Amino acid sequence: MSETTRKKRAIVLFNLGGPDSPAAVEPFLFNLFNDPAIISLPNPFRFLLAKLISRRRAPIAREIYDHIGGKSPLLELTQEQADALQTALNGEDDGYENRCFIAMRYWKPFADDTAAEVKAWGADEQILLPLYPQFSTTTSGSSVKDWKRACAKVGLTSPIKTACCYPTNPGFVEASAEMIKAGYDRALAKATELGIDKPRILFSAHGVPKAVITKRGDPYQSQIEKTSAAVVEKMAIEGLDWNVCYQSRVGPMEWIGPSTEDEIARAGKENKGIVVVPIAFVTEHSETLVELDIEYGELAHEKHVPIYERVRTVCSHPKFIAGLVSVVKQTQDELDEKGPDDYTVETRGWWCPDEHSCAVAKQPSLKPAGA
Numbered sequence: 001m002s003e004t005t006r007k008k009r010a011i012v013l014f015n016l017g018g019p020d021s022p023a024a025v026e027p028f029l030f031n032l033f034n035d036p037a038i039i040s041l042p043n044p045f046r047f048l049l050a051k052l053i054s055r056r057r058a059p060i061a062r063e064i065y066d067h068i069g070g071k072s073p074l075l076e077l078t079q080e081q082a083d084a085l086q087t088a089l090n091g092e093d094d095g096y097e098n099r100c101f102i103a104m105r106y107w108k109p110f111a112d113d114t115a116a117e118v119k120a121w122g123a124d125e126q127i128l129l130p131l132y133p134q135f136s137t138t139t140s141g142s143s144v145k146d147w148k149r150a151c152a153k154v155g156l157t158s159p160i161k162t163a164c165c166y167p168t169n170p171g172f173v174e175a176s177a178e179m180i181k182a183g184y185d186r187a188l189a190k191a192t193e194l195g196i197d198k199p200r201i202l203f204s205a206h207g208v209p210k211a212v213i214t215k216r217g218d219p220y221q222s223q224i225e226k227t228s229a230a231v232v233e234k235m236a237i238e239g240l241d242w243n244v245c246y247q248s249r250v251g252p253m254e255w256i257g258p259s260t261e262d263e264i265a266r267a268g269k270e271n272k273g274i275v276v277v278p279i280a281f282v283t284e285h286s287e288t289l290v291e292l293d294i295e296y297g298e299l300a301h302e303k304h305v306p307i308y309e310r311v312r313t314v315c316s317h318p319k320f321i322a323g324l325v326s327v328v329k330q331t332q333d334e335l336d337e338k339g340p341d342d343y344t345v346e347t348r349g350w351w352c353p354d355e356h357s358c359a360v361a362k363q364p365s366l367k368p369a370g371a
């Protein structure tokens, strides 16, 4: 097909975003805590609380980012994924000219600016692709809702189809299994050398408050479990010792567990080596490079964990990128068969497009203010 007749397809990649300088830490945190998907209070309470929490947390967060040069590497790594995905999609010769765009939720590039770029490019169709394999209203749901707001604001009207989630996508699972196997083998060799039991794999996902699962009906936790089980099956190691746990707790609410900290302490008591896998992240950032590598590494040392091996995230692993290509194709098929997204947060409550694989409540009890 000639260049002129190909349809222009925008693939919009979503991630959380991270501060690009120490001065950006506080406004980044404010944007996060002012999101009704994170703090479901009506205004002006949410705004005031977000001001308070972001001011209080900023010094702690700045210290976290100080360890990695005062800024998050998330955007650069996401740009690499976008470039790799765009190249792979444009190699498909399926009648589309693809361009990948990035919209971050809490720092630059914001949805408003990216939506204006997509409009200026003249996209005929949009595929929304969260860089979160597991669906949470606090991440993918929030980004999709914010994107649709931005589209309305800039007058971007081309049809949209959203990929909900891909917790057991073969490319994602294979890339993860391959990287974990290498880390597991290294830890196993050390365990043999030390004459101790085989290591345990800890699938450590970013936690969420318990109410997000129990009251809002978020499928996130069950999808984390599905990913972990699929990776374990792919690794095909008999008698593998593994567990799922949750990191990054903030604030006074009860969060889902077990916590990664408790699992590290348990491993210390049992004299077990651990292989820590950040299964809800597909790029490196503060939660992996600081929390896992530095803070939990030190905790493991304190708790006398004999081996601490951290597996890197899939980033632009060719199998993961191939997995994303398959998610785009599947979403395109759904667009062609069923038409564009035909719901909003207003008509469906907290958004989730995948009615089959996740039981998200359509009338959630935790409906945020203004939604």
Ligand SMILES: C=CC1=C(C)c2cc3[nH]c(cc4nc(cc5[nH]c(cc1n2)c(C)c5CCC(=O)O)C(CCC(=O)O)=C4C)c(C)c3C=C
Residues within 6 Å of the ligand: 016, 017, 018, 019, 029, 032, 037, 038, 057, 060, 061, 064, 072, 073, 074, 132, 136, 138, 139, 206, 207, 208, 209, 250, 280, 281, 285, 286, 287
């Ligand atoms: C699966 C991914 C994520 C979920 C779910 C999630 C929920 C969630 N997060 C907070 C609070 C914070 N998160 C912070 C950083 C951060 N969070 C994610 C991903 C998920 N968050 C990422 C990728 C990052 C790193 C950003 C970067 O460095 O680029 C932070 C800031 C760091 C800190 O101060 O510790 C906060 C705060 C809540 C409250 C929440 C669910 C309600």
Ligand SMILES: [Fe+2]
Residues within 6 Å of the ligand: 206, 248
């Ligand atoms: Fe977070």
Ligand SMILES: [Fe+2]
Residues within 6 Å of the ligand: 135, 164, 165, 219, 352, 353, 354, 355, 357, 358
């Ligand atoms: Fe879903």
